[in-house]
Amino acid sequence: MKTIFITAQTPWGKGEAFIFEEMLDIQRLGGDFLIIARNPPEDIFHKEGRYLIKNAIWTPLISGQMMVYFIKMLFSHRILWDTIVTIVASSRNLVIAMKNLAVFPKAVFVARTIRKMDVGHIHAHWGTTTATMAFVISKMTGIPWSFTLHRWDITENNILRQKVRSAAFVRCISQLGKGGLSKIIGNEFEGRLKMIHMGVSIPETLPPIANRGGRLAIVVPANLIDVKGHRYLIDAIGRLDPQKRERIKCRFFGDGHLKQKLVRQVKLRGLRDCIEFCGAAPHNSIMEIYEKGQADVIILPSINTNDGSHEGIPVSLMEAMAYGVLAVSTNTGGIAELLGGGAGIIVPEKDAAALGRTIGDIIDGKIDIETIRKAGMAKVDCEFNSRKNAAQLMKLITAREKQ
Helix, strand or coil: CEEEEEECCCCCECCCHHHHHHHHHHHHCCCCEEEEECCCCCCECCCHHHHHHHHEECCCCCCHHHHHHHHHHHCCCHHHHHHHHHHHHHCCCHHHHHHHHHCHHHHHHHHHHHCCCCEEEEEEECCCHHHHHHHHHHHHHCCCEEEEECCHHHHHCCCHHHHHHHCCEEEECCHHHHHHHHHHHCCCCHHHEEECCCCECCCCCCCCCCCCCCCEEEEEECCCCHHHCHHHHHHHHHHCCHHHHCCEEEEEECCCCCHHHHHHHHHHCCCCCCEEEEECCCHHHHHHHHHCCCCCEEEECCCCCCCCCCCCCCHHHHHHHHCCCEEEEECCCCHHHHHCCCCCEEECCCCHHHHHHHHHHHHCCCCCHHHHHHHHHHHHHHHCEHHHHHHHHHHHHHHHHCC
């Protein structure tokens, strides 16, 4: 039987790169699935998207055809009205209610589409409007559904209690996320909550050590947004003495609303020779850096923001660690689940001085990098192996299909 995956944009667009490896592993494991994105752009940014496109249907968020069919269904199906009332009444504010209503026509249209297929299960990534779509589709078709919760979609709390009650199971990608969900919905549905990490592909061989003229190659694959904490890394590098700064080449991969502010900070600190803004890069381009041994350290100076945003467990760290890249990050979100036990270096959040000392110690050879690198690779292989974790997810899905 076929599984329908509801995503935000995958396999199109720039986001959700962390989903690709899991989808590809499900494909390699023989899973029969179809991806339907909520609001896909028309371009494929990541190379991996081309390998998934045959398993996807492109439809816009809204179209005239969808609206005509939706209105027709309103006059003939009481269950649709009941579902609308349930979702609107359960939405904790007007913004969430409007976001949920916006995906109703597409959800009803998709329900009609998949009735013609041998579909056994629906699984949504994110607990927000993608899960709302899956919830509606399940109500309209009777097909069981589930969803994966990542990070911010937990704190947004888009009718999570109602969704968990309706779902066959809910997959959380970290223990932190699972605990956060339980605080919101209580312990009534504890048996439905499953913790399965996101994962990455494990390379068969390690890359060569590239010759970079003695410069420490730092990569920061993170969008230029508040929660990623770039300004603290810039400040940390700026605190180093000039001789150490000359031995660093730090590259920021990502775009975001903070770009101009961060560029000005780099210019004012006189760091343009050692910090480079590379813009958003396709996932395969980042992976090539690791495959060719062109990165010594990955640094994510992530923070907890004033609005409650924080990291989950960044797949970008896992990907680098799988190739033996030293990982440095902060004790925020679920990062300690990945870097704990000596698998990486954890520094306090928003502490540029501590981060600067760590970078200086790496340059001076005061840190046993080899031991940490090996521990990081072992940790990723054991707990964050995409092939193993994708198999766990598919086992949950197929068990529900047979019920």
